[in-house]
Every structure is written in C-alpha cells, then in structure tokens.
Amino acid sequence: MRSALQNRHLRAAFGIALVASAAITSNAVAQSDPRVGLKPGINDAGEAAKGMELVGHGMKPDNMQNASNPGDFGFLNSDLAFQGKFVFQGSFNGFQIWDVSNVTKPALRMTFVCPGGQGDPSVYGHLLFISVEETRGRVDCGAQGVTDSVSKDRFRGVRIFDITDMDHPKQIAAVQTCRGSHTHTLVVNKSDKNNLYLYVSGTAPARSPSELAGCSGKDATDDANTSRFRIDVIQVPLAAPQNARIVSNPRIFATGTNIAGLWKGGNHGEGTQTTSGTDQCHDITVYAEMGLAAGACSGNGIVLDIKDPVHPKRIAEVSDPNFAYWHSATFSNDAKKVVYTDEWGGGTQPKCQSTDKLTWGADAIFSLDKGKMTPGGYFKVPAPQTATENCVAHNGMLIPVPGRDIMAQGWYQGGLAVFDFTDVSHPVEIAYFDRGPMSADKLYISGEWAAYWYNGNVYASEIGRGLDILQLKPTDMLSQNEIDAAKLITSTEMNPQAQTKIVWPASFSVSRAYLDQLGRNSGLASDKASKITADLDAAEKLSGGAQKSALNKLASSIQGEVKGASDQARVRALAESVKKLAESK
Amino acid sequence: MHGALHHTIARHARSIRAGIRMAAITALLAHAPASLRAQGTGNPADVAFMQGMIGHHGQALRMTSLVPERTTRADVRMLAEKIEASQLGEITTMKRWLADHHQEIPADPMASGPHTGMQMSGNMKMDMPALMPGMLTEQEMAQLAATKGADFDKQFLTFMIRHHEGALTMVARLLGTAGAAQESQMFGFSSDVDADQRGEIKRMRAMLNAPAQKNTRGK
Numbered sequence: 001m002r003s004a005l006q007n008r009h010l011r012a013a014f015g016i017a018l019v020a021s022a023a024i025t026s027n028a029v030a031q032s033d034p035r036v037g038l039k040p041g042i043n044d045a046g047e048a049a050k051g052m053e054l055v056g057h058g059m060k061p062d063n064m065q066n067a068s069n070p071g072d073f074g075f076l077n078s079d080l081a082f083q084g085k086f087v088f089q090g091s092f093n094g095f096q097i098w099d100v101s102n103v104t105k106p107a108l109r110m111t112f113v114c115p116g117g118q119g120d121p122s123v124y125g126h127l128l129f130i131s132v133e134e135t136r137g138r139v140d141c142g143a144q145g146v147t148d149s150v151s152k153d154r155f156r157g158v159r160i161f162d163i164t165d166m167d168h169p170k171q172i173a174a175v176q177t178c179r180g181s182h183t184h185t186l187v188v189n190k191s192d193k194n195n196l197y198l199y200v201s202g203t204a205p206a207r208s209p210s211e212l213a214g215c216s217g218k219d220a221t222d223d224a225n226t227s228r229f230r231i232d233v234i235q236v237p238l239a240a241p242q243n244a245r246i247v248s249n250p251r252i253f254a255t256g257t258n259i260a261g262l263w264k265g266g267n268h269g270e271g272t273q274t275t276s277g278t279d280q281c282h283d284i285t286v287y288a289e290m291g292l293a294a295g296a297c298s299g300n301g302i303v304l305d306i307k308d309p310v311h312p313k314r315i316a317e318v319s320d321p322n323f324a325y326w327h328s329a330t331f332s333n334d335a336k337k338v339v340y341t342d343e344w345g346g347g348t349q350p351k352c353q354s355t356d357k358l359t360w361g362a363d364a365i366f367s368l369d370k371g372k373m374t375p376g377g378y379f380k381v382p383a384p385q386t387a388t389e390n391c392v393a394h395n396g397m398l399i400p401v402p403g404r405d406i407m408a409q410g411w412y413q414g415g416l417a418v419f420d421f422t423d424v425s426h427p428v429e430i431a432y433f434d435r436g437p438m439s440a441d442k443l444y445i446s447g448e449w450a451a452y453w454y455n456g457n458v459y460a461s462e463i464g465r466g467l468d469i470l471q472l473k474p475t476d477m478l479s480q481n482e483i484d485a486a487k488l489i490t491s492t493e494m495n496p497q498a499q500t501k502i503v504w505p506a507s508f509s510v511s512r513a514y515l516d517q518l519g520r521n522s523g524l525a526s527d528k529a530s531k532i533t534a535d536l537d538a539a540e541k542l543s544g545g546a547q548k549s550a551l552n553k554l555a556s557s558i559q560g561e562v563k564g565a566s567d568q569a570r571v572r573a574l575a576e577s578v579k580k581l582a583e584s585k
Numbered sequence: 586m587h588g589a590l591h592h593t594i595a596r597h598a599r600s601i602r603a604g605i606r607m608a609a610i611t612a613l614l615a616h617a618p619a620s621l622r623a624q625g626t627g628n629p630a631d632v633a634f635m636q637g638m639i640g641h642h643g644q645a646l647r648m649t650s651l652v653p654e655r656t657t658r659a660d661v662r663m664l665a666e667k668i669e670a671s672q673l674g675e676i677t678t679m680k681r682w683l684a685d686h687h688q689e690i691p692a693d694p695m696a697s698g699p700h701t702g703m704q705m706s707g708n709m710k711m712d713m714p715a716l717m718p719g720m721l722t723e724q725e726m727a728q729l730a731a732t733k734g735a736d737f738d739k740q741f742l743t744f745m746i747r748h749h750e751g752a753l754t755m756v757a758r759l760l761g762t763a764g765a766a767q768e769s770q771m772f773g774f775s776s777d778v779d780a781d782q783r784g785e786i787k788r789m790r791a792m793l794n795a796p797a798q799k800n801t802r803g804k
Contacts, residue, residue, distance in 0.1 A: 069625075069685060073769035076586075092769050117769050118586065135760065136767040145767035149760060182587065203587055204776040205760065219787070264791065265784040267663055274667045277784045282587055325587060346777065347586035349674060394586075442681075449586070 035383035035415065038436030042070055043465065045438070051418065051431025051478060052458065056469035058098055058106035060462075063113060064091050071444030074115060076463045079183075079395060081121040081128075082454045082494040086166070088128060089461055090119030094141070095130060096467075097166060103457055103469045110167055114141035116155065122186040122495045124196060127241055128161040128169060133180030133204050141171065150211045156180030158198055158234060160241055172242045175234050178206045178215035178227035183283045184234075185497040189309045190288070197247075197309045198234040199293070201281040202227070220260035220279075228279040229259045231295075233310055248310045252295065252302065253278050263299030268321035273344070273360055275299050276325050282343070283328040283395075287335055287499040294329035294338050301326050301340040303368065318366060318373040322359045328395055332405045333502045337424055338366050338373065339407060341393035348445055352391035352414045354384035361392040363409070365424045376424030381414040383434065388443045389413030395450035399458075399472075400489040400502045401482045402510050402577070403517050403570055406430070408458050413437055413447035416460050418472070430477040433460075433470055452496045456487040476520075481512035506577075506584035508540055514574035523567025532558055536578070544585075551582035587777075627686035630765035634755065634775070635679045637717055639691045641752060642679075644720060646672050648745060651730055655737040660792055664785070682770060719751015742789045749782040749789070756782075 039046035066072035078090040116137025179202025187197035206217035255261030265277030278299035327343035344361035362380035396409025415434025446464030558575035652665035
C-alpha cells in the first residue's frame with residue numbers, strides 16, 4: 001500500500017503525471033529543483049522560492065548569538081508567538097520581540113537574555129510564557145549557569161513574564177517542573193474564565209528529588225510516581241498569575257493500571273523505522289473549540305478530550321512504522337484530519353539527503369473520525385538537501401484558504417514549505433522558500449524552526465539567521481482569490497499550538513476562491529462556472545437592494561447546479577458563500 | 586527540536602586516559618589568552634564525557650560487528666543494525682564538539698585494542714579505573730566472540746544491557762558533577778543518550794525474555 005507513496009509524492013510535488021513505470025528516479029526529478037545547489041552562506045546564502053517571496057528579514061541581534069560559532073546551541077532561535085504588531089521569538093538564550101508594523105522592515109523592539117533553552121513562547125494579554133529545560137537555567141535569568149548539581153538557583157519549567165511594559169518584561173512567576181519544559185501549550189477554556197492552563201511537555205532527564213521534591217526518573221515498573229509517562233498541567237489564575245502552579249500530572253499514556261501503556265520503543269519489523277518509546281509528549285496542539293488536543297508523544301500520536309482541561313483523557317492513539325519520534329501535530333479546521341510530524345534525527349541531523357526516504361522524517365496525515373485515526377499519505381520537502389543542512393519535518397500551522405487544507409511548515413535548513421493535504425492520501429507541495437546551507441563544509445544547526453501564517457503573512461523563525469517574513473504569490477496551485485480569502489482571517493493574538501476555528505466572513509474573494517478551485521479540479525462544468533463568475537462580477541458592481549437580490553438569485557441558481565457537479569460539496573460551499581454575501585448586504 | 590543524539594555505548598580505557606590528559610590541558614587553558622578562551626575549551630567533565638563516549642561507542646561497534654555471523658534472531662540483528670547506523674553520526678557529532686572546543690579527538694575507536702592508546706605519563710594513569718561503567722573486558726569480548734547462536738544472543742543482550750546501563754551511569758555522573766552539562770549542546774546530547782539508552786535497555790530486556798524470532802537474513 002505505502003510503497004506507492006514515493007511516486008505519488010513526487011507526482012504531487014511537481015504537478016505532473018508520472019507514468020508509474022517511468023524510469024524517473026526521485027533523484028533525477030529532484031535534481032532539477034531550484035533548491036538544489038544553492039550557494040552556501042550565513043547572511044549571503046543563495047535563495048530559491050516558488051509561490052511565495054521573502055519580503056522582510058530581521059537579522060539575529062549580536063547579544064543573541066555567538067559570533068565565533070554560528071551553530072552554538074546556546075543561542076538557537078526557536079518558536080514564535082504573535083500579538084498585535086508584535087512577534088515574540090523564543091531563543092535558547094531568552095527571547096526577542098519584533099515590531100512588524102512594516103513587514104518589509106521588522107524592527108527589533110527588545111531582546112531579553114535569560115538562558116535555558118528551548119524558549120518556547122506563548123502570549124496571552126500581558127502575560128508571556130517561556131519554556132526552560134536545561135540545567136543551566138537560573139531562577140534569576142543569569143547567564144552564568146548553575147554550578148552545583150543540586151541548587152535552589154536552578155530553574156527548569158515555565159517562566160511567566162508580565163509584559164505590560166514591553167521594554168521591561170518582569171518575571172512574576174517561575175513554575176518548576178521535574179523534567180523542565182521542552183514545550184508548553186496554552187489552553188483557554190471558555191467555561192473557566194478565571195484561569196488559563198498550560199500543558200507542559202518535559203523531555204529531558206528528571207532532576208533530583210533533592211532539588212525538587214517528588215521528582216523521579218525511574219521506569220514505570222520501578223516507581224508508580226515517576227516523573228516520566230505524564231504531562232504537567234499548570235493553572236494560571238488570571239487575577240493572580242503569580243500564583244500559577246501545577247494542578248495535575250495526567251497519566252495520558254495509561255492503559256488500565258499500566259501508566260506506560262503505549263509504544264514500548266523499537267522497530268515495527270523488517271525495514272521499518274525504530275520508534276522511541278512513549279514516556280513523554282514533545283508537543284501538544286490544542287483545539288479548544290472542538291474540546292480536543294493532539295499530542296505528538298515520542299512513540300505515538302494521540303488525541304485527547306480536553307473538555308475538562310485539568311484532566312485530559314486519551315481517546316485515540318496511533319503508531320507509524322516510518323516514524324522515529326512523534327514531534328508535533330496540527331488539526332485541519334474541521335478537526336477531521338491530523339498532520340503529525342516525525343523529527344527523525346532530532347533536528348540536528350541532515351535527514352533530507354537524496355538517500356533519505358521521503359516517508360522518514362516526514363509528515364504523516366491521518367483522518368480522524370469519532371476517535372478513530374486512519375493513515376493517509378506522507379509529505380516531505382521533495383528537494384534533496386546537503387549533508388551540512390540539518391533537515392526534517394518541524395513546526396507549522398494552517399493557512400486559512402477556504403475549501404482546502406493548507407499548511408505552512410518549517411524544515412530547518414530544508415527551508416519552509418506550503419502544502420495542501422485536502423486529500424489525506426495525496427499531500428501536494430504548493431509553495432516553498434529555501435536557502436543554501438550555512439556552510440558547505442560544516443553543519444551549523446540552523447534553518448526554519450517554524451513557519452506560521454499570521455494576518456496575511458508567513459512568519460518563519462530562522463534558528464541562526466533571524467526572522468523571515470514571506471508573502472504568498474499566486475500560481476496555478478494557489479490563486480490570488482484564494483490568497484485574498486486567506487487574508488480575511490485576522491487575529492489580535494496567536495499561539496500556533498493553540499488552534500482556533502477559522503470562520504470566513506462574507507466576501508467576494510471567498511466565493512471566487514471556490515470558483516478557482518472548481519476550475520482547477522473541473523468540479524463543475526466550465527461553461528457553468530464561467531456563467532457564475534460573470535454573474536458574481538456583475539453582482540459586485542451593483543449596490544443596495546439590487547445587489548442583495550442578485551446575490552440571492554445567484555445563490556439559488558448555484559444551489560441548482562449542485563446535483564450535476566462532480567464536486568458537489570464545493571459547489572454547495574460556493575452557494576453558501578454567495579448566500580452569506582447576500583445576507584451581509 | 587528534541588535533543589541531539591542517540592543510542593549506544595561503549596568506550597575504552599585508552600579514551601579515558603585521553604580524557605584525563607585533556608582535562609589537564611583544559612586546566613592549563615584556563616590560563617590561556619582571552620582570545621583562545623573566547624572560543625571555549627569546554628568544561629573538563631564535559632570534555633572527558635565526550636572523549637570517553639567516543640570510545641564507549643567504539644566498543645559497542647565492536648560488539649555489534651559480531652552479530653551478523655553469530656545471531657539466530659532477526660530482532661537482535663535489527664537492533665544491532667540500528668545501533669551501528671547511529672554510530673557514525675554520533676561519533677561525528679562528538680568529534681565536532683571536541684574540535685569546536687579545541688580538544689583532542691580520540692583515535693578511531695574501531696581500530697582500538699586495549700593497548701593502542703596514546704602514551705600517558707605514569708602518575709595520571711594511576712588514578713584511572715581500568716574500564717568505565719558497563720564496559721567489557723577484553724576477556725569478555727573474546728568470550729562473546731567465541732559464542733554462536735542462542736548462546737551468543739543471550740550473551741550479547743546481557744552484555745549490551747550492562748553496557749547501556751554503564752552509559753546511564755556516565756550521564757548521571759556527568760549531571761551530578763558541579764559545573765557539567767551547562768552548555769546547551771552537552772545538555773541535549775546527554776539527555777538524548779539517557780533517553781535512548783533507557784529505551785534500548787527496556788527493549789533488550791524484553792528480547793531476553795521473548796521467544797526468538799527467526800533470523801531469515803543472517804548467516
């Protein structure tokens with residue numbers, strides 16, 4: 001079944017039909033990709049792009065890098081969070097705040113040195129949350145590290161800053177956890193307006209109980225209270241965030257009384273990947289409006305019911321013989337699909353070379369129906385990268401194009417890719433941006449940590465180079481109308497692992513996006529589509545009652561075309577969008 | 586990103602001695618010109634850990650190289666292949682770290698016997714344990730090489746579990762050493778070694794107790 005995927009994958013990537021038996025190897029096709037052979041360089045690397053362009057770049061500031069070693073792990077940039085005109089960029093050395101009022105010239109508002117890695121950020125109102133996992137992390141944010149192996153100065157967990165005065169963030173709480181915080185996810189529960197919750201994923205060794213009472217790194221069989229095989233839930237009282245504390249440690253991998261109930265670790269048979277055992281989540285994406293969360297949990301992908309945020313319950317789990325390490329997750333807008341990523345090699349290895357399988361270190365797409373997950377296809381950047389480019393699937397999120405499931409995603413030095421997973425079995429790349437390696441001779445950890453759509457632009461966190469801002473450009477795989485429809489979706493605050501439901505407002509561009517899609521997939525006879533396009537154009541020129549009436553008439557006429565169309569669902573969505581337009585007038 | 590590294594194990598008294606010598610050099614470098622210090626010469630415990638782990642990996646490779654000719658089990662063969670496949674990348678990473686910190690890189694661990702190490706001054710050698718935790722003596726290596734079939738599988742898994750447990754001890758000692766693992770990469774590396782060794786120990790214990798899977802590809 002899955003052996004055909006590699007061919008499908010390439011066919012999708014290049015938008016051409018390959019004859020199944022054609023003697024075109026992945027390498028031969030991929031070698032013609034403009035991403036192959038880009039000039040190396042830190043700030044003058046060659047660039048290749050399709051369907052998008054780099055419009056702005058903010059250089060990594062001096063105090064957030066080690067000038068003598070551009071790959072110094074202590075200074076890597078990490079994830080992003082967004083609020084208003086500000087982008088919060090995490091770093092292993094602290095965090096940075098960019099003012100992106102002018103996307104062509106992102107302005108560094110401030111840097112905050114507070115080492116401890118990975119610096120995963122979330123923002124909520126005047127509160128900024130930062131993950132810390134390393135033993136060098138200090139409660140006081142000092143850069144000198146912590147010499148003693150047991151120390152009250154050490155901080156591993158989640159810091160909470162008050163950023164009311166953005167130029168002077170003030171740490172108001174620092175919640176210690178046993179394994180530190182590799183990532184965390186903000187959980188906003190509408191029925192609990194007094195509290196925020198954080199789901200904390202720790203992946204590092206547990207610390208000594210002498211440093212933090214109750215911590216244990218033992219195996220489940222040796223210690224029922226082990227700090228492994230769980231997540232930590234922090235409650236943040238909004239009226240008194242300084243009192244934030246851990247309120248539960250859900251055993252979300254349990255089956256019956258066995259707290260280590262999921263994947264034990266190991267391979268899945270001859271020729272398969274070796275998958276880590278499930279004793280941690282790496283990242284959790286919550287979709288509060290659906291009452292769901294998707295956990296990427298080292299050895300498994302899981303789905304949680306989070307209606308009670310303090311006591312999440314696992315309702316589904318899946319494993320995959322091509323996955324080494326379940327890393328992150330993204331829901332489709334209707335929560336009927338989940339994209340899981342596999343961080344084979346941990347993000348520090350060059351896993352996108354021509355010899356690496358396109359199904360390893362890739363995204364695996366699953367359909368989700370009533371707690372049952374069914375595997376679909378895989379997506380991986382199709383252009384082979386060099387041996388000095390760390391590359392594997394990493395963080396991303398949806399681009400809100402109506403009628404399609406589209407996602408932007410960082411691939412470290414594989415650049416960033418935008419792909420369509422509307423058909424779970426056949427994901428298709430539709431845009432990309434890539435730079436040459438940092439160096440031709442040496443692998444410096446760098447590249448796009450993440451790529452996220454926010455208010456009309458794609459923001460990407462470049463680990464070694466700074467902040468990238470890109471804009472989509474129309475191609476035969478994504479039209480201007482679809483881009484315009486995506487731009488209708490704006491928010492005042494955005495944390496990528498806290499997904500929110502996308503609802504498109506009434507707009508001509510939404511209807512035209514559907515029409516473009518029906519043209520692309522021949523979902524409606526072309527003469528009928530042309531007539532609807534002309535009627536829609538004519539209606540737009542009208543005003544008042546005449547416009548409303550024309551739109552209502554058009555909506556009913558489109559509804560009448562549903563039965564004869566080959567893509568009935570899309571024609572129906574088109575009719576509804578025109579009706580919504582009429583109602584808005 | 587999740588940590589950097591991986592599995593496996595093994596190392597050599599020779600490398601340990603090299604580590605100690607490097608620690609001495611590191612101490613000297615503490616008084617080196619600022620220009621050199623700015624590049625960072627690494628914490629002595631971190632340096633010794635990296636140098637030691639290269640040799641530790643080397644012994645694991647010597648152990649896994651015995652597998653194809655001797656095992657009767659597919660799962661043991663696949664485990665050995667996995668360990669081998671990850672070795673080169675890990676050794677490359679460790680060598681790169683040592684080079685970045687201007688530290689001596691131990692010679693190719695695969696070429697190592699017990700007596701091929703660099704020469705040490707006598708008083709440094711005295712403080713050295715013969716082997717790091719979990720390592721096999723040359724006698725045990727020979728004993729492993731002399732077995733075949735089910736005996737080999739049992740012996741291999743038993744020794745490799747011990748070897749992995751030794752790596753966990755090395756990580757625990759590192760994290761318990763004042764000033765160690767304060768560099769991001771060292772923390773990530775040692776975290777990964779810890780996670781991977783734990784996982785493989787669990788797997789190997791299960792394999793010791795499991796009915797053998799027939800090795801259909803080996804000899």
